[in-house]
Amino acid sequence: MAHTAAESHAPTHHYTTTGLDNRKVAIWMFIGSECMLFASLISTYLIYKGKNLVGPLPHEAWTNPQTGQVMPAILDIPVTSVSTFVLLMSSLSMVLALAAVENRGKPVPPGLGGRILSSSKLWLFMTCLMGAIFLGFQAYEFTSFVHEGLTIRRNLFGSSFFTLTGFHGAHVTAGVIWLGTLLAIDMKRGLQPKDAVWVDIAALYWHFVDVVWIAIFTLVYLIQ
Amino acid sequence: MATVAASPTYTDSAGSHRTGIMDWLTTVDHKKIGTLYLHTALFFFLVGGVEAVIMRAQLMGPNGTLVSAEVFNQLFTMHGTTMVFLVIMPLSAAFFNFLIPLQIGARDVAFPRLNAFSYWVYLFGGLFITIPIFFNAAPDGGWFAYTPLTGREYSPGQNLNFWVLGIQILGISSLAAAFNFATTIINMRAPGMTLMRMPMFTWMSFVVQWLIILAFPVITIALFFMQFDRFFGTNFYAVSAGADPLLWQHLFWIFGHPEVYILILPAFGLVSEVLPTYSRKPLFGYAVVAYSGILIGFLGFGVWAHHMFAVGMGPIADTVFGVTTMLIAIPTGVKIFNWIFTMWGGSIRFTTAMKFAIALIAMFTIGGISGITHAAPPSDMQQTDTYYIVAHFHYVLYGGAIMGIFAGLYHYFPKWYGRKMDERLGTWHFWLNFIAFNLTFFPMHFAGMLGMPRRIYTYDAGQGWELFNRLSSYGAFLMAPAFLIFLWNFFRSKTRGEVAGDNPWDAATLEWSIPSPPPEYNFAQIPMVTSRYPLWDITHPERMAGIPHSAEGWDDAKQRTGEHVTSGGKHEADVAPMHIESERRSAKELGIPMPNPTIKPLWVAAGILVLFSSLPVMYAGKNMIAFAMMAIGGSMFVGFLYAWLTTPMEDAH
Numbered sequence: 001m002a003h004t005a006a007e008s009h010a011p012t013h014h015y016t017t018t019g020l021d022n023r024k025v026a027i028w029m030f031i032g033s034e035c036m037l038f039a040s041l042i043s044t045y046l047i048y049k050g051k052n053l054v055g056p057l058p059h060e061a062w063t064n065p066q067t068g069q070v071m072p073a074i075l076d077i078p079v080t081s082v083s084t085f086v087l088l089m090s091s092l093s094m095v096l097a098l099a100a101v102e103n104r105g106k107p108v109p110p111g112l113g114g115r116i117l118s119s120s121k122l123w124l125f126m127t128c129l130m131g132a133i134f135l136g137f138q139a140y141e142f143t144s145f146v147h148e149g150l151t152i153r154r155n156l157f158g159s160s161f162f163t164l165t166g167f168h169g170a171h172v173t174a175g176v177i178w179l180g181t182l183l184a185i186d187m188k189r190g191l192q193p194k195d196a197v198w199v200d201i202a203a204l205y206w207h208f209v210d211v212v213w214i215a216i217f218t219l220v221y222l223i224q
Numbered sequence: 225m226a227t228v229a230a231s232p233t234y235t236d237s238a239g240s241h242r243t244g245i246m247d248w249l250t251t252v253d254h255k256k257i258g259t260l261y262l263h264t265a266l267f268f269f270l271v272g273g274v275e276a277v278i279m280r281a282q283l284m285g286p287n288g289t290l291v292s293a294e295v296f297n298q299l300f301t302m303h304g305t306t307m308v309f310l311v312i313m314p315l316s317a318a319f320f321n322f323l324i325p326l327q328i329g330a331r332d333v334a335f336p337r338l339n340a341f342s343y344w345v346y347l348f349g350g351l352f353i354t355i356p357i358f359f360n361a362a363p364d365g366g367w368f369a370y371t372p373l374t375g376r377e378y379s380p381g382q383n384l385n386f387w388v389l390g391i392q393i394l395g396i397s398s399l400a401a402a403f404n405f406a407t408t409i410i411n412m413r414a415p416g417m418t419l420m421r422m423p424m425f426t427w428m429s430f431v432v433q434w435l436i437i438l439a440f441p442v443i444t445i446a447l448f449f450m451q452f453d454r455f456f457g458t459n460f461y462a463v464s465a466g467a468d469p470l471l472w473q474h475l476f477w478i479f480g481h482p483e484v485y486i487l488i489l490p491a492f493g494l495v496s497e498v499l500p501t502y503s504r505k506p507l508f509g510y511a512v513v514a515y516s517g518i519l520i521g522f523l524g525f526g527v528w529a530h531h532m533f534a535v536g537m538g539p540i541a542d543t544v545f546g547v548t549t550m551l552i553a554i555p556t557g558v559k560i561f562n563w564i565f566t567m568w569g570g571s572i573r574f575t576t577a578m579k580f581a582i583a584l585i586a587m588f589t590i591g592g593i594s595g596i597t598h599a600a601p602p603s604d605m606q607q608t609d610t611y612y613i614v615a616h617f618h619y620v621l622y623g624g625a626i627m628g629i630f631a632g633l634y635h636y637f638p639k640w641y642g643r644k645m646d647e648r649l650g651t652w653h654f655w656l657n658f659i660a661f662n663l664t665f666f667p668m669h670f671a672g673m674l675g676m677p678r679r680i681y682t683y684d685a686g687q688g689w690e691l692f693n694r695l696s697s698y699g700a701f702l703m704a705p706a707f708l709i710f711l712w713n714f715f716r717s718k719t720r721g722e723v724a725g726d727n728p729w730d731a732a733t734l735e736w737s738i739p740s741p742p743p744e745y746n747f748a749q750i751p752m753v754t755s756r757y758p759l760w761d762i763t764h765p766e767r768m769a770g771i772p773h774s775a776e777g778w779d780d781a782k783q784r785t786g787e788h789v790t791s792g793g794k795h796e797a798d799v800a801p802m803h804i805e806s807e808r809r810s811a812k813e814l815g816i817p818m819p820n821p822t823i824k825p826l827w828v829a830a831g832i833l834v835l836f837s838s839l840p841v842m843y844a845g846k847n848m849i850a851f852a853m854m855a856i857g858g859s860m861f862v863g864f865l866y867a868w869l870t871t872p873m874e875d876a877h
Contacts, residue, residue, distance in 0.1 A: 016411040016412065017410065017411050017413045017417075017777075018410060018411055020411065022334040022335065022407050022411050022412075025334075025407045025410050025411050026334065026335070026403045026404070026406075026407045029402075029406055029407065029437055030403055032438065033403075033437045033438065033440070033441050034441065036438050036439075036441040036442055037441035037442075037444060037445060040441065040442045040445035040446070041445055044445070044449070044460070044471065044475075047468065047471065048466075048467070048468075051466045051467075051468075052466060053465060152452070152456060152457075152458050153457045153458060155459065155465060155466075156459050156460075156466055156467060158458075158459075159452070159459045159460055159465075160460070163448070163452065163458070163460075181866075
């Protein structure tokens with residue numbers, strides 16, 4: 001009861017004009033700002049598309065005039081489709097993680113399914129794992145591109161592609177670290193519904209990073 | 225109202241257990257952070273002013289030999305960069321910090337520690353970009369750093385590295401502050417303080433935060449491209465690899481034009497507070513002034529290429545951007561007329577603040593009209609890159625932004641320090657400054673029309689430029705003593721000015737309903753607001769005839785009338801109908817929880833400084849030291865950020 005008494009003194013802190021938590025308002029504005037960040041990166045990529053003086057190229061084969069060597073189109077769409085699928089699925093587990101934290105303290109639905117669904121640790125872990133798998137795919141993609149002769153200095157495609165997808169990868173990395181920290185806190189003391197806003201803003205960020213990837217995958221990989 | 229006998233002071237806070245320098249290094253109080261911003265920006269104002277005076281001394285007569293071409297390049301680059309990023313933006317930030325929570329009836333900003341972080345990042349970024357001038361290595365590519373001139377090929381020295389990294393650091397500060405203030409304005413308003421009742425300064429600040437949020441990421445990316453080109457050999461601006469040299473210009477001005485409104489709108493907000501107060505009339509057409517501010521912000525994103533008419537974008541692009549640029553004159557003109565109609569029929573008091581506010585209206589109008597002349601591409605072709613442009617933007621930025629900020633400083637000084645600035649010295653400052661300003665910049669119109677290009681470090685005799693340059697230089701030499709009078713007045717009045725009382729100007733908004741300087745908690749009881757000029761409802765109801773009143777938004781307040789326990793065990797309501805608070809107590813006595821002071825934001829900011837400083841070291845070829853610095857900076861950043869986020873902001877209560 002001492003706990004609830006302490007909480008009842010705190011309405012001054014929870015009162016806001018919109019009724020939303022400050023952190024939630026701020027993360028939406030942060031996402032708005034990030035939209036402009038990625039819009040600049042994506043526009044630059046599109047502006048420089050087809051302006052390369054040398055290959056390798058994303059969608060077309062390229063013959064090196066000096067060596068006569070033929071380089072195939074460099075983007076591997078099937079492999080990236082797999083990593084895209086994994087990243088999209090991580091949004092699902094993110095939703096489940098948030099729901100599990102918000103519903104903590106309520107009765108757990110019966111059966112194994114109910115217990116699985118109410119495990120925030122499991123879903124936070126799955127989200128981190130899928131994010132890490134996506135990053136693994138990206139590391140594989142980057143190294144194989146470098147082996148095929150596409151570096152960040154090679155041509156306009158190399159500069160704009162590595163910078164755009166690299167910025168996205170950095171965002172995924174930050175997200176994995178963020179969610180990993182929440183997972184560690186969850187394992188240490190258990191996340192409670194009052195902590196849900198922390199998970200909520202991490203989830204908004206994570207979904208945003210996912211949505212950006214949908215744009216990148218469509219504009220860079222799918223549209224020739 | 226009541227005469228205040230005792231000397232007002234900040235240190236009324238029994239809750240604060242730190243003193244002296246540590247108090248400033250660890251503060252999370254928005255008023256103190258505003259004070260830090262103010263003093264740092266005034267320091268940089270002095271630096272930028274000295275740079276300007278040296279330039280004017282060099283250009284006073286033909287074939288000047290005071291400084292070399294290299295040094296002159298650094299001077300004009302740093303003068304522009306300093307005045308934009310280290311003076312006007314932070315002076316605005318000082319007012320955002322000090323005023324926004326007070327004007328909306330909040331006890332602090334939404335994220336007090338993030339606020340401290342913004343300041344420290346600004347300070348470190350400012351030093352990072354300024355200190356190289358002492359080693360003859362200051363940035364020298366102009367304040368807009370056009371590529372490919374600023375690429376590694378044509379600018380191989382460290383100079384541009386300090387610019388590109390310094391602006392990046394300052395961008396972090398501006399963005400963090402913008403998220404903070406926008407959240408504060410959206411979410412921390414007192415009951416009844418609806419959007420259409422916010423003081424106009426808060427309104428204009430709100431628009432500015434959105435401009436920062438949406439424009440700064442674009443320059444961030446443009447800077448990353450430049451940084452990657454210079455440090456890692458990418459091709460973003462490498463024409464030899466097929467890159468478009470206009471990419472930088474487009475990205476820069478997509479940021480750069482909203483930046484112009486980031487600089488001017490806070491000043492517009494300040495004079496919109498000053499004019500009604502000294503005209504003893506509500507602001508004319510409040511809603512239209514607010515809407516025109518939003519429209520300026522919105523249109524500001526669609527005019528960037530008018531900075532690029534000379535690059536040959538073609539007739540269609542030129543026409544479109546010419547038209548959008550002329551459109552933006554409409555909401556700006558609306559504001560000018562609203563200010564004039566605010567004064568019309570009012571009973572005006574010509575205080576120093578009022579003089580500066582009127583000067584803004586007049587001088588900004590001149591700058592606006594010369595702006596329209598280069599909104600038309602054919603006319604701009606004659607003016608671009610000449611001193612006519614220099615005259616234009618000094619009329620809008622000095623005649624507009626700086627005049628507005630001076631108006632705000634004289635107006636809000638009593639609230640800030642509890643004492644008035646000296647009006648006699650203020651009058652001297654105003655007239656000297658006003659005459660010197662016009663003497664400096666008006667002749668530049670003629671020099672520009674006669675074809676004198678910007679950024680030249682010297683010129684030959686016999687081109688008809690001598691007279692105008694001489695006049696401009698005299699003006700600059702006169703502006704320096706004007707600023708020194710201001711500084712003398714400012715620092716002297718802090719301790720020796722006339723004690724002001726709570727509401728010395730008989731103003732109408734919430735910040736004037738509490739003691740001067742405000743107590744740490746701002747409002748002992750959060751006021752419930754019924755109109756746009758809540759204080760005049762009490763002091764001057766006769767001025768409020770045409771102003772709508774309602775109890776809108778009070779329902780939410782009912783939740784918070786839930787009483788809270790004070791340390792003495794008494795119960796007190798947290799909110800109360802609009803009232804005047806002249807009693808000064810400590811937050812502890814009142815039982816108001818205050819955020820704890822903390823040094824962690826400073827250390828996180830220092831981590832960022834070390835991280836960014838590693839890159840010039842790497843550029844110099846000292847890779848091992850650079851990697852060590854990256855490791856140290858990175859761990860400082862992560863470690864202190866973790867410590868910050870896992871420490872509760874305030875003690876359990």
